[in-house]
Amino acid sequence: MIVVLGGGPAGRIASIRLASAGKKVTLVEPRGKERGIGGQCLHFGCMPVCALNDVARIAGTTRRFYERGMIDTLPAFRFRTVMDEMLAVQQKIAGILDEETRQAGVNVVYGKAGRVDERQVFIGDEPVDCEAAIIATGSRPNIPSIPGVSLKGVFTPHTLWDLRELPGKIAIIGGSVMAAEFAYIFQEFGSSVVVLARSGFLKNLDPHLRAVAIKELSGVDIQEGTEVKGIAGTDRVTGVRYRRTGEEREIPADAVLLAAGLIPNSGMVTGIGKGTDGAILTNDRMQTSIPGIYACGDVAGAPFLTPVARHEGVVAADNILGKERHMDYSRIPQAIYLAHELAFCGGGGEGIASLALPGPAGPGTYWSVPYGDTGLAKIFAEPATGKIAGICAAGPAGGTIAGYLAFLMQRQVTVHDFEEFLEVHPSTDGIYGIAKYTSEIFRKRNAP
Structure with a gap:
């Protein structure tokens, strides 16, 4: 057995x-x-x-x-x-x-x-x-060791589902993907949202993709470089105390979500x-x-x-079962779910060039044109070979795009391979278009 x-x-x-x-x-x-x-x-x-x-x-x-x-x-x-x-x-x-x-x-x-x-x-x-x-x-x-963490109205991702009424004001403690996704949800539901990030908010995200996230969270008060000192309240939450730039502050809150990771x-x-x-x-x-x-x-x-x-x-x-198999962590696609799917895999480094363009208008982004947020397409590649080193895709199907591109990157696909790629139109996937454009740039650059 x-x-x-x-x-x-x-x-x-x-x-x-x-x-x-x-x-x-x-x-x-x-x-x-x-x-x-x-x-x-x-x-x-x-x-x-x-x-x-x-x-x-x-x-x-x-x-x-x-x-x-x-x-x-x-x-x-x-x-x-x-x-x-x-x-x-x-x-x-x-x-x-x-x-x-x-x-x-x-x-x-x-x-x-x-x-x-x-x-x-x-x-x-x-x-x-x-x-x-x-x-x-x-x-x-991960439950931070801070005073007041056991008060009523303090939730984790495992207890949030006991929340029965939409909080008027919610404080989210954390600065990673989990914090961003819940901040977007409560922002759109109509809560007043404050995010308290210990260091930088989405600090490891590609700068172009992070800019998209910040724009989609424009209704959220994002406080970076904070040290949470305690959760205020007697029987239940009334606020959060924290230090930022050497100054002690307190914000009111009807609920607190601990989104400090797993x-x-x-x-x-x-x-x-x-x-x-x-x-x-x-x-x-x-x-x-x-x-x-x-x-x-x-x-x-x-x-x-x-x-x-x-x-x-x-x-x-x-x-x-006796079938030798090894785990490969080299190309793992990931996504953050906000108004768009903010997805990525791989990235830049020494000898890697990158190119970024706004995402195309299409299903799910047509009515975003007046607001200038149709998403993003970004590609990282080696100029000499055209080998794709990474991608960022923000759009309605960004996660799906990242999954397929991760698979293709594992198989050493280059931007030049996309010259023969025929897309479905209309689509919000800008990766294939930017790959073709990157191929053209590389060929001109490498021409004798």
Whole structure:
């Protein structure tokens, strides 16, 4: 038997792959069946952000139509109903995932916590013998150690779904992707939003892409270089105290969202090598320091992305099956979901040229032309060879574009290969156009 701890993207995909190969597999999911499998992605991350972002974009689009006199009234969104309907859809998806997993031959055990002590695996308090085990217990919110963090009205991405009323004023503590996505959602829903970033806001993002993000968050008060001193309130939140540029300040808030990132959920694992952040250390076969024990997904550390977790699950499963497979982290596409999908993969460096242009008008961006925010297309490439080193794409389908371009970059595609590319029109994908233009520039530059 093979035991898989955790029913998120990594554990579920690994268990299905193993069971489909004829292995007896038990998948242990500590949450009850009423919540279901699906992990961070379905219950607290990707899918809830997707759900709320859909509504937020409709709110933003209709407001623009109203401002230009194209519609007479603005719709009133029912926040409580949005949250209830989102939960209903989550439960439906969890049911589908459960059925799919069981049909593959996996035995799913709900409501019991798995544990690993060196080579010994436990389901609840009961030790079990197994051929191999996969630890895929995911991640949990990073909760800063600041006074007032336990007050009512303070939320994390794992508890935000208990919010029943739209806050008039919300403070978001954090400066990364998570903070940006929730800031956009609450901005469009009509809340007054303040983001308190400890250092720079989206500081590692490409400057062109960051400029798009800042424009799309124009209604958010972004405070960089802040040191949060405490959350004010007696029974519940009333504000946040922080220091910035040597000055103590306090802002009022009806709610606070802690969006300070994720940390590996590895507290139930002992006797196995871990990093300083608790991430279980693995090699590129997802093997841990103990033979026969594998780890994959968020519990194995950054980048905390669902597609990476799934692929790590496949790598772990294949190596258990005796099929040598290695994890490649060299080209990982990522996206930030605001009014556009702000996506990227790879980037610049020594000897790399870049070219950036506004995104074309098309489905989803036509009515953005008057506002000058049709998105962005940017490409990084080697002038001598035309080899593509990275891309940025902001638009309605930026994430899809980045996924395909990451795949093509792995296969050494050059900007010159795009000379024969025929696109669908109209489209908001500006990458192929800028690739053709870059090819023309390089050929002229390299001509004798």
